[in-house]
Amino acid sequence: MTKIDHTTPFAVPVSPIVEFWNDVLAPKFLTYRHILEGGLSRHSAQVFPRLEIQNGAQVLDVGCGFGDTTLALARMVGTSGHVTGVDCCPDFVNVAQSELRSSGLANANFHVADAEVHLPEQQYDSVFARFGTMFFVNPVSGLRTMRKALRPGGRLTHIVWRHREENPWLAAARSVLLEHLPQPDADAPCCGPGPFSMADPTLVRTQMEAAGFTDISFEKIDAQVLVGRTIDEAIAFQLAIGPAGEIFRTAGDAAERKRSAIETDLHALFSAARHDADGIWMNSASWMISATTPQQ
Structure with missing residues (x-):
């Protein structure tokens, strides 16, 4: 087996979507890291026990964010294995590298990279992605790049959101915003296709087959996720990130003029959600999608 040089830098990503993530979204994600990481981990925690990852495996974590999945x-892979995390946001990777130093682990590393465009070929036994592939501008191309990164017979597992109506933690606030503001213009700068772009299993199966994957399967994952420690934080979170945040951001001055009415309606929404000592919780739903690369 060819030894992988984990120190070789990946290609530095440059695209309008990557620039948007770095300039607009990364600072907001850092602010609300405790909500995002805590909520998303409730899905990956259900997926990890089902992963077919062996001790000693070489694994790639695409869209690794703050590095908790990496x-x-x-x-899981033990000291004889290795995991590389990649993300297009240097700010996320900096946090991940800090977490790695604190962990004491010696079998992981991180790179800034755009996995949709370029990855090393045939170097990994498994590729994992949590809520990242939905933002590929060209899903088939991005999935093909991930498939090429796998060795023959390697396994891809990625987690994506199911349909909007199954995810009130994002969709309910969006509905409130649309009562006050218009849909964003199609040409407005954005994060990519969006969180629900891979919700349809028929479409995604076709995309994955076109990318060269076989043995494609879908499994439902459901979890309640934190949307804020307080109602005020839940409101601020929704106006900063996600579909509601996109509507508010692109509306500009009109959104600010209607902020008071919007916040009143969001307050009512979150008052009706489940509360406990940790904060406010709402339902979320994802797909665990698994597939294999053909044996050569």
């Missing part, structure tokens, strides 16, 4: 995978 470090969890590094513990």
Whole structure:
């Protein structure tokens, strides 16, 4: 087996979508890291026990964010294995590298990279992605790049959101915003296709087959996720990130003029949600999608 040089830098990503993530979204994600990471981990925690990852495996974590999935995978593969996390946002990777230093793990590393465009070929036994592939501008091309990164017989597992109506933690606030503001213009700068672009299993199966995957399967994952420790934080979170945040951001001055009425309606929405000592919780739903690369 060819030894992988984990120190070789990946290609530095440059595209309008990557620039949008770095300039607009990354600072907001850092602010609300505790909500995002805590909520998303409730899905990956259900997926990890089902992963077919062996001790000693070489694993790639695409869209690794703050690195929590990469470090969890590094513990799974043991000291003879290795996990590389990649993300297009240097700010996320900086946090992940800090978490790695604190963890004491020696079998993981991180790179800034755009996995849709370029990855090393045939170097990994498994590729994992949590809520990242939905933002590929060209899903077939991005999935094909991930397939090429796998060795023959390698396994891809990615987690994506199911349909909007199954995800009130994002969709309910969006509906409130649309009562006050218009849909964003189609040409407005954005994060990519969006969180629900891979919700339809028929479409995604076709995309994955076109990318060269076989043995494609879908499994439902459901979890309640934190939307804020307080109602005020839940409102601020929704106006900063996600579909509601996109509507508010692109509306500009009109959104600010209607902020008071919007916040009143969002307050009512979150008052009716489940509350406990940790904060406010709402339902979320994802697909665990698994597939294999053909044996050569």
